[in-house]
Amino acid sequence: MSVFIMVAGVFTGAHVWEETAARLIAAGSTAHAVPLTGIDPARPAAPSHVGLETHIEDVIAAIDAVDVASGREIVLVGHDYGIHPVLGAADRRAERIARVVYLDCGMPQNGVPALAAVPDQALRAQLAARAEAGEREGVLAPPGRDEWERWGSTADVGEAGLERLTALSAPQPLGTLLEPLRLTGAVAAVPVSGVLCARNGAGIDQVQRLVDFGDPALAALTEPQVTFFELPTGHWPMLSCPDALADVLLRAAAGEGHRLRPAGDDAPAPAHLRPFPLDVPELPRDRQGHVDLYVPDGEGPRPAVVFVHGGPVPAGARPLPREWPTLVGYARWAAAEGMVGATLDHRLHDVADYDRAAADIATGVDLVRSDARVDADRIALWFFSGGGLLTTDWLTRPPAWLRCLAASYPVLAPLPAWGMAGSRFHPARAVGQAGSLPIVLLRAGREAPELAATVDAFVTAADESAARLELVDVPNGHHGFETLDAPEETIPALHEAMRSVVTHLTR
Structure with a gap:
């Protein structure tokens, strides 16, 4: 036992x-929750004396307190910020650690402070500015009762859980967020498990997609000693589903879990690289x-459909998104219907890149409209997946030349883990300003619940504002x-959507 x-x-x-902890103990294991200095009442300290290194020492002390002669394997579990002191301690006691469990958190790197993992992008920028000004010894006030969602999804926590979370919260010493994590590399040999809380915005399928893009930084996630679990809950599973979390931790300690498929020629x-299901010219x-433009033969100018890929997509992903078979297939299909089909690349490499990606799209659309073969007054935009948030500007201020906006399995509101509270990229809020713009929405019936919820919110808002939504x-x-489902399941819907877009462009 562990x-x-x-x-x-x-x-x-x-x-x-x-x-x-109670459930782990009942299963025969030993469980110890580390009181962190300056946060837990059991270890009070002035904020000026508390940094990440302080918390690393707290964890090392807990490791050293385990009797080596007991023969029990040590499993370190880090939730959220807690993964930083966990990794720092595991790096110095690697020979004592059987496994590190990343509980709904990022993958901290050597030399990077925990500030980089603060989900709220605006707050992260504010804290970085404070650090630049030399303000490093203060504290960050804890969230109020209705502010926890800015730090992660509170799904399934419940009212009592939120009250408890708020009542027992403590200010976070800034030094714990600003002090860089220092690793020697020893921890790289320790087996790891990731526990993803799907309602916070990421599940195993999404991580596999990122690996499939071929980003070298993610190759380590496919190694044999790395396993994954998924819980259908929000960011605080120890409050929302402690039984399920305890079961997952026990299975992780036993080396169980899902293993990701490596990217490469043998996979x-x-x-995103499978053939388009329709036979197009x-x-x-x-x-x-x-x-990239796909232009049919014959006289112009012609209406155009611009296809906008989703993301985030790693910067080094090859082939480029505009070359993916699905987008190329759509563009060639549009050309077969007498339109100019266009695919474009935008720099949505991280959830902090939506402003940059929006500018790339606007520039790309201007380029398409300026082409002599294109009727600049008849343009449709078609968005996919995480690119759905990029519909916001077009919904808020639809230009007269935009004759239709389409979206396939889109994300239509920021997910909690993305830290975009207050962001302008929120289509479910913007659709009320779309006016007479036709909107064609292709909805996946077996969508991930956290993504489906954003689509539901969008549809409700569209209905309430009498937007011209076609489902x-x-x-x-x-x-x-x-490319995932049987053609007989998808092709009728694809034809219906394309017919609608073409109709709006040619009427």
Whole structure:
């Protein structure tokens, strides 16, 4: 059996682990929640004396307190910010650690402070400015009762859980967020498990998609000693589902879990590189900057459909998104219907890049409209997946030349883990300003629940504002259904959507 040493996230102390620890103990394991100096009442300290290094020492002390002669393996569990002191301690006691469990958190790197993992982008910028000004010894006040969502999804926590979280929260010493994590590399040999809380915005399928893009930084996630689990809950599973969390921790300690498929020549083709399901003409591309045009034969100018990929997509992903078979297939299909089909690349490499990606799209659309073969007054935009948030500007101020906006399995509101509270990229709020703009929405019936919720919110807002929304359902479709699901399930919906877009462009 194992000794579980658990470290909580920002503003929270050992108390959040009470139920999970009790269940681990009942299963025959030992469980110890580490009281962190300056946060937990058991270890008071002036904020000026507390940094990340302080908390690393707290965890090392807990490791050293385990009797080596007991023969029990130590499993370190870090939630949220807690993964930083966990990794710092594991790096110095690597020979003592059987496994590190990343509980709904990022993957901290050597030399990077925990500030980089603060989900709220605006707050992260404010704290960085304070650090630049030399303000490093203060504290960050804990969230109020209705502000926890800015730090992660509170799904399934419940009213009592939120009251408890708020009542027992403590200010976070700034030094814990600003002090860089220092690693020697020893921790790299320790087996790891990731526990993803799907309602906070990421599940195993999403991580596999990122690996499939071929980003070298993610290759380590496919190594044999790395396993994954997924919980259908929000960011605080120790409060929302302690039984399920305890079970997952026990299984992780036993080396169980899902293993990701490596990207590469020997792996099956990932979804974004599988063939387009329709037989479309092999038109050549005409590359113009970051845009590829597929132009039908005959006289112009012609209406155009601009296809906008989703993301985030790692910067080093190859082929480029505008070359993916699905987008190329759509563009060639539009050309077969007498339109100019266009695909473009935008720099949505991280959830902090939406402003930059929006500017790339606007520039690309201007480039398409300026082409002599295009009727600049008849343009449709078609968005996919995480690119759905990029519909916001077009919904808020639809220009007269935008005749239709389409979206396939889109994300239509920021997910909690993305830290975009207050961001302008919120289509579910913007749709009320769309006026008479026709909107064609392809909805996947088997979408991930956290993404489906954003679509539901958008549809409700569209209904309340009398927006011109046309729903095209793929009842058994998954996210990326063109290449994932049987053609007989998807092709009728694709035809219906394309007919609608073409009609809006040509009437």
